Amino acid sequence: MEQERNDNYDHVLKYTSVFGGVQGLVILIGLVRNKFMALLLGAGGMGFNALLTSAQNFASQCTNLGISFGAVPRLSGYYEKDRRQLLDYYIQVIRLWSMMAAVLGGMFCIIVSPFINDLSFTWGNHTLHYAMLGISVAMLAITGGETAILKATRRLGSLARIQIYTAVASVVLSIPLYYFYGHSGVVPAIVLIAGAGMLVTIAYSWRLYPFKIHFSRSQLKHGASMIRLGVAFVLAAAIGSAAEMLIRGYLNVEGGLDDVGFYNVGFMITITYAGMVFSAMETDYFPRLSAVCTDIAKTNETVNKQMEVSLLLLSPMLVALMMLLPVLIPMLFSKEFLPVVGMSQVAVLAMYFKVLTMPVAYITLARSRSLSYLLLETSYFVILVLAVMVGFRQWGLWGTGLAIVVAHLFETLLVGGYAYVYYDFRSTSTVFRYAAVQTLIGVMAYGSTLLTEGWPYWIIEAALTLISTAYSVHILRQKTHLWESLKRRLRI
Numbered sequence: 001m002e003q004e005r006n007d008n009y010d011h012v013l014k015y016t017s018v019f020g021g022v023q024g025l026v027i028l029i030g031l032v033r034n035k036f037m038a039l040l041l042g043a044g045g046m047g048f049n050a051l052l053t054s055a056q057n058f059a060s061q062c063t064n065l066g067i068s069f070g071a072v073p074r075l076s077g078y079y080e081k082d083r084r085q086l087l088d089y090y091i092q093v094i095r096l097w098s099m100m101a102a103v104l105g106g107m108f109c110i111i112v113s114p115f116i117n118d119l120s121f122t123w124g125n126h127t128l129h130y131a132m133l134g135i136s137v138a139m140l141a142i143t144g145g146e147t148a149i150l151k152a153t154r155r156l157g158s159l160a161r162i163q164i165y166t167a168v169a170s171v172v173l174s175i176p177l178y179y180f181y182g183h184s185g186v187v188p189a190i191v192l193i194a195g196a197g198m199l200v201t202i203a204y205s206w207r208l209y210p211f212k213i214h215f216s217r218s219q220l221k222h223g224a225s226m227i228r229l230g231v232a233f234v235l236a237a238a239i240g241s242a243a244e245m246l247i248r249g250y251l252n253v254e255g256g257l258d259d260v261g262f263y264n265v266g267f268m269i270t271i272t273y274a275g276m277v278f279s280a281m282e283t284d285y286f287p288r289l290s291a292v293c294t295d296i297a298k299t300n301e302t303v304n305k306q307m308e309v310s311l312l313l314l315s316p317m318l319v320a321l322m323m324l325l326p327v328l329i330p331m332l333f334s335k336e337f338l339p340v341v342g343m344s345q346v347a348v349l350a351m352y353f354k355v356l357t358m359p360v361a362y363i364t365l366a367r368s369r370s371l372s373y374l375l376l377e378t379s380y381f382v383i384l385v386l387a388v389m390v391g392f393r394q395w396g397l398w399g400t401g402l403a404i405v406v407a408h409l410f411e412t413l414l415v416g417g418y419a420y421v422y423y424d425f426r427s428t429s430t431v432f433r434y435a436a437v438q439t440l441i442g443v444m445a446y447g448s449t450l451l452t453e454g455w456p457y458w459i460i461e462a463a464l465t466l467i468s469t470a471y472s473v474h475i476l477r478q479k480t481h482l483w484e485s486l487k488r489r490l491r492i
Contacts, residue, residue: 025164026164026167029167029168029171031332033167033175034268034333035333036178037174037178038332038334038337039333040178041183041186043261045178045182046265047248047258047259047260048260048261049186050260051245051252051257052129052133052187054241054244056140056194057244058241058242058245059105059108059133059134059137060140060241061234061237061238061241062108063104063141064105064141064144064234065097065231065234066227066234067098067101067141067144068144071094071152072152075087075153076151076152079154088209094148095145095213096215097145097227098141098144098145101141101145102138104141105137105138105141106134106135108134109130109132109133109137113127113129113131113133114127116245129187133187136191136193136195139191139194139195139197143197143198146201146202146204147159149208150208153209161204166193166200169196169200170193170196174189174193177189177192231370232373233374236373236377236378239378243382246385247384247388248263248264250385250389250392251388251400254392254393259397261337262339263340266340266344266400267347269325269328269329270344270348270350271347278310278354278358285302285306285362289303289362289366293363293367294367296423299423299425300425300428303359303362303425304428306359307355307359307360307431308430310355311356312434312472312476313472315438315441315442315472318352318442319445319465323458323461323462323465325345329344340397342401343397343398345446346401346402346446347401348442348446349405349443349446350408350409351408352435353408353409353412356416357411357416360415361376363425364418364423376415380407383407383410384403384404387404387407388400388407391403391406441464441471442468445461
């Protein structure tokens with residue numbers, strides 16, 4: 001039994017680290033692009049880009065029909081059973097519906113562009129900019145369908161390479177546009193990046209499954225079930241995109257483009273950084289949880305182990321991030337963005353709640369409770385928008401960071417309470433102990449950012465980082481064989 005427990009921890013730690021590494025490389029490449037954007041466009045340019053990107057994401061989520069999610073289960077079943085004829089037919093269905101989603105997305109951007117312009121800007125007319133996003137939204141719809149095909153047919157290596165190649169292309173394509181055209185290059189850069197992602201994705205997908213499409217009523221009918229499955233998840237994602245768009249629009253109207261740029265940088269550097277650990281959730285953890293979701297005991301065991309490993313891996317990174325933000329932000333962006341340090345440091349505390357929430361939230365997904373998932377996500381985004389509005393008005397940028405913490409605390413209590421009542425989920429005393437220790441260290445680290453400066457700041461923050469790291473390493477060494485395996489490979 002002990003051997004089996006260790007093997008389970010080995011698996012969780014291994015794949016969380018592997019997929020987190022890929023995501024980390026993508027984030028690193030993205031930071032290079034953001035650095036040049038900050039230098040060439042300034043905070044206002046980054047705010048302008050953030051407004052357009054959030055509008056693009058909102059349009060995409062509203063019109064992609066959930067294909068990237070809803071298409072996977074059935075196609076995966078055909079692949080597992082080696083039913084090649086049905087597999088080929090369903091791929092044609094996916095591609096047909098993806099094309100329809102692309103047309104819908106382009107038309108949606110054109111229709112709503114005047115409304116979004118009035119909502120987001122108090123100066124100038126940017127209706128044409130929003131309408132042009134229809135091109136990128138259409139290409140994202142095609143990319144989503146091909147990505148679903150690669151996911152269902154277990155082409156995880158191809159998906160990882162696509163992410164990296166697309167990230168590299170985003171740097172190569174966007175920087176010259178920012179340099180030569182300034183703010184006018186933002187929309188063309190967004191469109192070209194979407195186009196690069198689409199071309200790289202179809203290059204892999206079409207090579208494995210050559211492009212064939214046939215318009216027929218039967219294909220429309222067979223695709224309807226796929227769409228129904230993804231509707232709730234589309235709506236949840238659309239609500240999330242709408243919330244981000246509302247927040248950025250509010251900051252632009254209440255403050256200015258510089259505030260939007262600052263908020264975007266602070267949000268990105270905290271939430272995206274932690275995403276390196278969370279990236280393994282969908283790829284490895286979610287399938288394992290889905291396989292045992294009807295067994296309460298096994299569900300509790302799977303969720304608690306994921307919470308433990310994720311918490312132990314992420315916590316030292318959070319303390320180190322909090323310590324290094326005064327150096328990282330001017331290094332990764334420019335000195336113009338130093339006002340965002342305070343916001344980012346307090347927002348880091350939200351990640352301690354997020355790491356405890358995400359594994360539990362996936363129970364709802366594993367059990368296909370799409371309506372429950374939608375209601376939980378909507379509740380979180382409503383609180384986030386309201387908290388940011390109040391926080392920014394009362395305390396400026398620092399208040400938006402505090403609002404992110406409040407929203408994540410609310411989500412943790414809501415999702416945990418829901419799972420406790422409806423799924424009989426119970427967190428172990430081990431999870432509570434690890435969370436208490438690591439969160440206390442995180443709070444102490446944040447307190448140091450407020451009360452100290454100069455050498456005392458760096459000494460205290462470094463000491464807390466080492467304590468958090470030592471605690472995590474000690475626990476993981478006890479629970480896994482990976483440490484011994486690594487020493488053997490390195491011949492220590």
